[in-house]
Amino acid sequence: MKLKDIVKKYVIDILDHSQFEIEVDWFKDKQPSTENLVKFIWTQIDQRLKPVVLHRIRLHETPSIFTDYYGPVRNEF
Amino acid sequence: MSNPFLTKVFHFNAAHQYGHNDWSAEKNWEVFGPDSKVHGHNYILEVMVTAAVNPETGFMVDLDEVKGYCKKICN
Numbered sequence A: 001m002k003l004k005d006i007v008k009k010y011v012i013d014i015l016d017h018s019q020f021e022i023e024v025d026w027f028k029d030k031q032p033s034t035e036n037l038v039k040f041i042w043t044q045i046d047q048r049l050k051p052v053v054l055h056r057i058r059l060h061e062t063p064s065i066f067t068d069y070y071g072p073v074r075n076e077f
Numbered sequence B: 001m002s003n004p005f006l007t008k009v010f011h012f013n014a015a016h017q018y019g020h021n022d023w024s025a026e027k028n029w030e031v032f033g034p035d036s037k038v039h040g041h042n043y044i045l046e047v048m049v050t051a052a053v054n055p056e057t058g059f060m061v062d063l064d065e066v067k068g069y070c071k072k073i074c075n
Helices: A001-015 A033-046 B025-036 B066-074
Strands: A053-062 A066-067 B006-016 B039-050
Touching: A001 A033, A001 B006, A001 B039, A001 B066, A033 A053, A033 A066
Parallel strands: none
Antiparallel strands: A053 A066, A053 B039, B006 B039
């Protein structure tokens, strides 16, 4: 499966035109922030990309704010 | 030698609303401000990946239709 198809099926088709804190179970008991969105997106595609390695998710919420996520191992304090 | 990093960009639009159902509207407004109302964003998603480059295609393995290409030249 291509990168494009994996992201479309497991991220875009789920989030696009949604109100995701209501429609997506993963957000139950979580706030619908960009910080949580990047974690959700990581869990949706990380394992499916093998043997390609997912390095970073960057999500722009507005022209002046974006969030980076490098996965659950690094940068967890 | 390290592998290159490739980024693909996607777009999606979504709505969201911050707040806790068991808080009063006033408390949600106090903590989250206007974000406690339903609103939307035009999100831009960048997915950055890394992998070994297939010397025959010049592409990262399995990123595109490499499987089909390999099948064709290997048979």
